[in-house]
Amino acid sequence: NFSLEGKTYVVMGVANRRSIAWGIAQALHDAGARLIFTYANERFEKPVRDLAKTLDRDDSLFYECDVTDDDAINTTFENIKNDVGVIHGLAHCIAFANRDELKGEFIDTSRDGFLLAHNISAFSLAAVSRAAKDVMTEGGSIVTLTYLGGERVVENYNVMGVAKASLDATMKYAANDLGKYGIRVNAISAGPIRTLSAKGVGDFNSILQEISERAPLRKPVTQEEVGDVAYFLMSNLSRGMTGEILHVDSGYSILG
Numbered sequence: 001n002f003s004l005e006g007k008t009y010v011v012m013g014v015a016n017r018r019s020i021a022w023g024i025a026q027a028l029h030d031a032g033a034r035l036i037f038t039y040a041n042e043r044f045e046k047p048v049r050d051l052a053k054t055l056d057r058d059d060s061l062f063y064e065c066d067v068t069d070d071d072a073i074n075t076t077f078e079n080i081k082n083d084v085g086v087i088h089g090l091a092h093c094i095a096f097a098n099r100d101e102l103k104g105e106f107i108d109t110s111r112d113g114f115l116l117a118h119n120i121s122a123f124s125l126a127a128v129s130r131a132a133k134d135v136m137t138e139g140g141s142i143v144t145l146t147y148l149g150g151e152r153v154v155e156n157y158n159v160m161g162v163a164k165a166s167l168d169a170t171m172k173y174a175a176n177d178l179g180k181y182g183i184r185v186n187a188i189s190a191g192p193i194r195t196l197s198a199k200g201v202g203d204f205n206s207i208l209q210e211i212s213e214r215a216p217l218r219k220p221v222t223q224e225e226v227g228d229v230a231y232f233l234m235s236n237l238s239r240g241m242t243g244e245i246l247h248v249d250s251g252y253s254i255l256g
């Protein structure tokens with residue numbers, strides 16, 4: 001039930017050691033899993049390979065996959081199928097919005113900025129789930145990362161909040177489609193964590209401060225804490241769950 005030995009998981013969205021995706025990769029690795037990493041462009045290849053070298057196994061695989069490109073997605077999962085045959089899960093840890101639209105008022109979002117945020121942060125889950133399905137021939141688990149800003153208004157989160165609402169719905173529709181193949185799809189709604197992407201969100205420090213002062217557990221969550229819940233979602237222990245959003249946020253979302 002607990003071990004992921006003999007299982008292979010795709011982790012998308014490791015940018016550096018602070019990435020939530022890296023916390024997930026470490027948790028899956030510690031449970032015995034083999035890992036496949038995808039990165040957006042060649043700029044991230046070396047950082048991802050260097051991080052993977054710190055793991056105590058050397059059978060990880062690496063593929064470039066810009067999720068705005070359908071051909072890249074299809075080619076990546078065809079290559080994965082040829083190289084490993086079967087995968088048991090996928091962690092989708094990808095989002096993007098223009099920095100200048102993560103402050104001020106949502107209503108000022110441009111059409112291009114709106115479409116870009118939804119393309120990379122929400123549609124990509126549908127696209128990669130469809131491609132991954134063909135390699136998940138033994139069933140499996142897909143996990144995406146969302147944020148409270150998709151459920152309610154969070155200052156400055158703006159278009160990314162609207163994209164997260166779309167991601168949450170995308171996750172549920174995908175769960176409904178893929179359940180018949182034994183594939184589960186769930187989301188982790190992580191509390192704020194200081195990462196490269198978080199730097200783009202206006203006044204991120206005061207969001208973190210608020211967690212330390214008001215969240216039931218009185219501290220921000222860590223990449224490791226999110227990683228452990230991703231491990232649970234990838235494991236057999238969560239086999240009865242799909243289409244669900246789990247809040248890993250020190251309890252903050254229960255506050256009014």
Ligand code: 0WD
Pocket residue numbers: 013014015016018019020021039040044065066067068092093094095096120145146147148189190191192193194195196197198
């Ligand atoms: O507080 C936080 N950090 C939270 C993050 C709270 C709740 C949720 N999340 C979500 C994010 O919205 C995202 O969906 O977690 C996910 C992972 O984000 P992260 O770990 O905070 O951020 P980061 O380490 O920057 O990784 C995001 C990565 C990108 O990094 P860059 O620096 O390139 O933006 O998403 C990937 C990329 O590696 N990414 C892409 N991957 C493939 N194709 C693309 C793309 N077109 N664009 C971005």
